[in-house]
Amino acid sequence: MPVFSKRAMAALAVPLMALTLAGCGSGAGNDAAANGTAAERPSDRTLADQLGSADGLDTVNDLARNAGLEDVLGGIGPYTIFAPTDAAFKAMGDDRISELKSDAMKAQDASLMTAHIVPGFLTTQDIENAIAANNGAVEMTTMADGKLTFSKEGGALVVTADNGAKATLTGSQTLASNGAIHPVSALLLPTEVAQAKTEQ
Amino acid sequence: MRNVLLATAALAFSVGAPAIAQDHGKGHANDHGNGNAAHGPEKHAGKSADEGKRGGPPERVREHGAKPGPQDRARAQPVRAHPQMAEDRGGPQPVARIQDRLVPGQHKQQEKVRREDRRDAGAVNDRGRHFERRASIVRDNGPIYRIERVRQRFVDGCPPGLAKKQDGCLPPGQAKKLASERPFYSNWWRRLDGGDANYRYDNGYLYRMRPGTNTVASYLPLLGGALSVGNVWPSGFSGTQVPAYYRQYYGYDTPYDYRYADGVMYGVNPQNNMIEQVAALLTGDNWNVGQPMPSGYGVYNVPYQYRSQYRDTPQSMYRYSDGYIYQVDPTTRIVQAAIQLLT
Numbered sequence: 001m002p003v004f005s006k007r008a009m010a011a012l013a014v015p016l017m018a019l020t021l022a023g024c025g026s027g028a029g030n031d032a033a034a035n036g037t038a039a040e041r042p043s044d045r046t047l048a049d050q051l052g053s054a055d056g057l058d059t060v061n062d063l064a065r066n067a068g069l070e071d072v073l074g075g076i077g078p079y080t081i082f083a084p085t086d087a088a089f090k091a092m093g094d095d096r097i098s099e100l101k102s103d104a105m106k107a108q109d110a111s112l113m114t115a116h117i118v119p120g121f122l123t124t125q126d127i128e129n130a131i132a133a134n135n136g137a138v139e140m141t142t143m144a145d146g147k148l149t150f151s152k153e154g155g156a157l158v159v160t161a162d163n164g165a166k167a168t169l170t171g172s173q174t175l176a177s178n179g180a181i182h183p184v185s186a187l188l189l190p191t192e193v194a195q196a197k198t199e200q
Numbered sequence: 201m202r203n204v205l206l207a208t209a210a211l212a213f214s215v216g217a218p219a220i221a222q223d224h225g226k227g228h229a230n231d232h233g234n235g236n237a238a239h240g241p242e243k244h245a246g247k248s249a250d251e252g253k254r255g256g257p258p259e260r261v262r263e264h265g266a267k268p269g270p271q272d273r274a275r276a277q278p279v280r281a282h283p284q285m286a287e288d289r290g291g292p293q294p295v296a297r298i299q300d301r302l303v304p305g306q307h308k309q310q311e312k313v314r315r316e317d318r319r320d321a322g323a324v325n326d327r328g329r330h331f332e333r334r335a336s337i338v339r340d341n342g343p344i345y346r347i348e349r350v351r352q353r354f355v356d357g358c359p360p361g362l363a364k365k366q367d368g369c370l371p372p373g374q375a376k377k378l379a380s381e382r383p384f385y386s387n388w389w390r391r392l393d394g395g396d397a398n399y400r401y402d403n404g405y406l407y408r409m410r411p412g413t414n415t416v417a418s419y420l421p422l423l424g425g426a427l428s429v430g431n432v433w434p435s436g437f438s439g440t441q442v443p444a445y446y447r448q449y450y451g452y453d454t455p456y457d458y459r460y461a462d463g464v465m466y467g468v469n470p471q472n473n474m475i476e477q478v479a480a481l482l483t484g485d486n487w488n489v490g491q492p493m494p495s496g497y498g499v500y501n502v503p504y505q506y507r508s509q510y511r512d513t514p515q516s517m518y519r520y521s522d523g524y525i526y527q528v529d530p531t532t533r534i535v536q537a538a539i540q541l542l543t
């Protein structure tokens with residue numbers, strides 16, 4: 001898509017700037033930031049690009065595009081997406097997935113996506129550090145004006161939406177030029193969604 | 201649910217007044233202004249019983265050294281706040297002046313970084329125009345306008361195309377049909393106004409239904425629905441004019457009319473009122489210098505390119521929201537400064 005590729009060009013500047021700035025700070029400060037930047041650098045590709053090529057995230061990529069979020073995810077951001085995997089969507093049933101990809105479901109897709117996006121650039125290490133520093137649970141606001149609570153259960157990072165939906169961070173994070181993507185095991189929407197096949 | 205930034209704007213600015221802007225780099229504290237950025241009319245939303253209020257970051261109206269265009273000049277003039285807006289603001293905000301935090305010897309390094317940023321950041325946007333995305337923080341003593349954001353939720357009355365009939369916007373038969381429309385998806389739009397109202401989606405709008413009667417009480421055009429690229433901006437629904445800072449931060453120099461509505465920044469063609477772009481998602485969270493930071497920012501989320509400069513320390517923590525980085529006291533959680541991410 002032309003808009004994507006050109007916006008992606010704009011985002012190329014970000015990793016270049018990051019490389020320039022790296023190492024300028026003092027040693028003191030937030031371990032999350034230090035660890036996050038030192039351990040893994042962002043790609044020069046945007047969230048839109050990364051979502052389009054990530055393994056196991058085909059459905060969420062389709063829905064993001066159907067919702068008309070190309071410029072948002074290909075732009076400056078930054079945003080962090082907690083992206084339900086294809087397996088997570090599969091629990092809704094193939095019919096529901098097909099329905100969500102239709103033109104009639106663009107608004108639903110936008111609502112779904114914004115409930116899974118938080119402002120800023122969050123690495124896994126940032127989340128881990130925040131949980132440790134906040135007695136085991138920490139909140140982030142979503143672009144749908146909800147809250148996601150992060151905690152650890154066993155060794156797993158768990159995210160719980162304020163509507164009760166719960167998922168595990170699964171797989172590897174992807175650091176893009178304008179944000180991050182964390183695959184999650186379930187949709188962070190009202191629990192009725194999980195019962196899609198039994199409703200209607 | 202998403203809140204609409206109804207907000208308001210119109211700000212009366214006064215040097216040395218409230219709010220922030222940090223001088224990064226050399227320690228020249230900016231003058232701070234206060235007020236609301238001018239915005240479009242919000243008649244419907246402003247009267248909605250569902251609305252609430254949210255505050256927002258300051259806007260720097262004029263770039264230091266930049267030749268202001270007509271719109272910039274207009275914004276640079278103090279604007280007298282609408283009485284209702286002044287009431288919403290609750291009076292002047294506290295002043296925060298941040299002094300230089302750099303140690304001797306860092307200035308030269310900072311300047312070098314800025315030059316390199318400018319050299320490397322050139323890019324072409326989606327309209328084929330050249331623009332620069334800069335990672336450095338500008339220092340200037342220009343006025344900082346403060347934006348007051350107000351939550352807008354449902355708009356009372358009937359949406360475009362639906363005439364008011366009987367107790368609602370639809371004949372009883374159609375209302376009943378709407379009440380049963382896709383209930384599975386209806387609670388995907390999170391609403392905070394509580395109560396026992398039911399919500400139904402239909403044809404680009406979310407409808408708030410009166411309990412028991414199945415009539416439409418109010419409506420909200422939705423991102424991806426009525427507010428989609430290619431649609432004409434709904435009549436009777438006013439978006440909030442986007443302050444120049446946001447257009448600059450998000451790198452849009454197109455001649456669109458940029459508007460906020462329900463947490464989203466849209467580019468609208470002023471010639472035909474057509475929505476041309478879904479430009480950015482915004483939290484609309486209430487960040488005010490001198491006041492507690494909003495909830496929901498427990499994780500360090502500063503953009504990657506600013507992390508070496510703004511990392512949490514025992515003295516200060518930093519959080520990103522809607523184009524600004526905020527400096528916060530880790531103990532009191534009081535916002536100490538808003539940091540603009542422009543040159």
